[in-house]
Amino acid sequence: MQQTHSLSNIDVVILAAGDSTRMRSSTPKVLHRLAGRPLIEYSVRLATALSSKPPVVVVGRDADRVQAALGDRARYVQQAQRLGTGHAVMQARPSLAGESQTMLVFYADMPLVTETSMRMLLELHAVNAAAGGVPPMALVCPNSSTCLRAKPSSISDQLI
Numbered sequence: 231m232q233q234t235h236s237l238s239n240i241d242v243v244i245l246a247a248g249d250s251t252r253m254r255s256s257t258p259k260v261l262h263r264l265a266g267r268p269l270i271e272y273s274v275r276l277a278t279a280l281s282s283k284p285p286v287v288v289v290g291r292d293a294d295r296v297q298a299a300l301g302d303r304a305r306y307v308q309q310a311q312r313l314g315t316g317h318a319v320m321q322a323r324p325s326l327a328g329e330s331q332t333m334l335v336f337y338a339d340m341p342l343v344t345e346t347s348m349r350m351l352l353e354l355h356a357v358n359a360a361a362g363g364v365p366p367m368a369l370v371c372p373n374s375s376t377c378l379r380a381k382p383s384s385i386s387d388q389l390i
Contacts, residue, residue, distance in 0.1 A: 240352065241330040242277035243322045246270055246338035247290030247309040258292045260338040261299055268299050272341035278303070279345045280334065280352070286325050287338070288318045 250259035260270040277285035287304040289296050290312055297306055309321045319335055
């Protein structure tokens with residue numbers, strides 16, 4: 231598959247601001263370990279493989295613990311009020327203003343999503359953009375099998 235996206239032309243936003251209430255644990259869900267690594271580690275490694283820029287991680291409660299786990303491998307944005315996925319993406323947007331043509335957004339707790347899958351998604355986006363002049367897009371992956379596309383100006387309308 232021909233790679234049409236430059237690594238410097240992709241911003242990655244990782245959503246890690248959830249309250250983890252269903253985990254019934256004092257440890258944030260994204261810091262629970264799978265195969266010896268925190269869940270968020272898989273997302274950061276994926277982001278690093280897809281973009282030459284550090285990902286923007288949207289953090290909430292226990293932000294200090296998430297930041298301590300990742301250090302300077304990411305940029306951080308605080309989501310003080312958890313008002314949904316669209317709101318989380320809106321919190322990240324000022325950190326990305328005008329930097330890239332494509333924003334890839336996914337959750338921090340998706341360790342099974344592969345680089346190959348994401349590259350296929352980016353390739354599909356690039357082909358569609360070339361064929362029809364599609365404006366810059368955000369590709370939002372709320373789970374491992376579904377992705378939503380929206381113009382950056384309408385992200386919050388599409389996701390809230």
